[in-house]
Amino acid sequence: MVQTRRSFNKLAFALSLAGAANSIAAINSVFGGVRLGIGSYSFRGFKLDDIAAGLSAVPMGELELESWFVEPGISTAGRGGMSPQARETLRQWRLTTSVEELRAVKKKFDDAGIHICAYNIPVDDSFTDAEIDRVFPMAQALGVNLLNVVTTLTGAERLIAPSAKYKMRVGFHPSGNLQLPGAIGTADSWRKVIALAPNFGVNPDLGGRANWGPDPIAFLREMKDRLTTLHTHDQVPLGQGQAPIKEILLMVKQEKFTFVPIIERIYRLTPEMDNVAELRKSVEYCKTVLSA
Numbered sequence: 001m002v003q004t005r006r007s008f009n010k011l012a013f014a015l016s017l018a019g020a021a022n023s024i025a026a027i028n029s030v031f032g033g034v035r036l037g038i039g040s041y042s043f044r045g046f047k048l049d050d051i052a053a054g055l056s057a058v059p060m061g062e063l064e065l066e067s068w069f070v071e072p073g074i075s076t077a078g079r080g081g082m083s084p085q086a087r088e089t090l091r092q093w094r095l096t097t098s099v100e101e102l103r104a105v106k107k108k109f110d111d112a113g114i115h116i117c118a119y120n121i122p123v124d125d126s127f128t129d130a131e132i133d134r135v136f137p138m139a140q141a142l143g144v145n146l147l148n149v150v151t152t153l154t155g156a157e158r159l160i161a162p163s164a165k166y167k168m169r170v171g172f173h174p175s176g177n178l179q180l181p182g183a184i185g186t187a188d189s190w191r192k193v194i195a196l197a198p199n200f201g202v203n204p205d206l207g208g209r210a211n212w213g214p215d216p217i218a219f220l221r222e223m224k225d226r227l228t229t230l231h232t233h234d235q236v237p238l239g240q241g242q243a244p245i246k247e248i249l250l251m252v253k254q255e256k257f258t259f260v261p262i263i264e265r266i267y268r269l270t271p272e273m274d275n276v277a278e279l280r281k282s283v284e285y286c287k288t289v290l291s292a
Contacts, residue, residue: 032290064120091128123159124155145168163200186212187213249261
């Protein structure tokens with residue numbers, strides 16, 4: 001991928017100088033009264049430093065950070081293929097690592113003028129209760145008060161007590177396979193989720209909007225007070241495909257929704273594409289819509 005690594009190295013060096021000078025001004029991410037963000041999924045295949053450099057180049061100052069960029073031994077391929085030994089190693093890392101390691105990650109982004117607005121982690125049946133509990137202070141060390149999770153209705157029940165204990169909001173992303181027992185991703189499943197706890201919210205994925213009901217916009221209005229973030233993407237740069245991006249952004253602006261639309265690049269990069277340039281196209285489209 002021509003991302004390009006050379007430009008990333010230059011940006012990373014510039015960011016290190018900025019950090020040495022002790023942090024820079026926060027990058028503006030509010031346009032027309034709407035706060036936008038970018039999801040770290042847009043940087044899959046890259047490293048943590050690449051995210052800080054890339055967001056600075058877009059520029060964008062709000063980030064949803066996924067756990068695989070922080071936790072050892074994890075990749076975008078997911079956790080499903082982990083050996084029992086690797087899974088236990090990850091568990092012990094979560095239970096024993098100092099929160100100072102997470103604070104160091106936060107500082108990396110603070111020094112680049114970037115705010116981590118949400119931490120995203122899948123919570124499956126392999127998590128022990130102690131492991132679930134530990135996720136919350138780790139997220140707090142990153143400076144967030146929002147944990148976005150991929151789990152099931154059964155998993156959601158296990159998050160009630162720790163989320164209340166740490167006074168954190170939890171946003172529920174679609175589970176994936178909606179045929180699995182307790183899957184989350186339909187309007188009815190999210191209604192069940194938010195009924196479990198007052199601090200539980202909805203983190204939909206725009207690609208699954210057909211599962212929200214006959215009118216996706218009506219579903220978002222119904223969930224207005226419980227929306228945490230919306231993973232906002234299309235099969236091409238925003239505004240060039242079929243997703244109702246414009247309608248959603250204007251609704252957020254006009255009706256004063258407070259959730260953060262999280263821009264994600266889900267399509268593959270061809271060798272001639274630059275990731276920062278692709279993200280910039282989507283951000284510029286959003287800015288144009290919101291400036292109307």
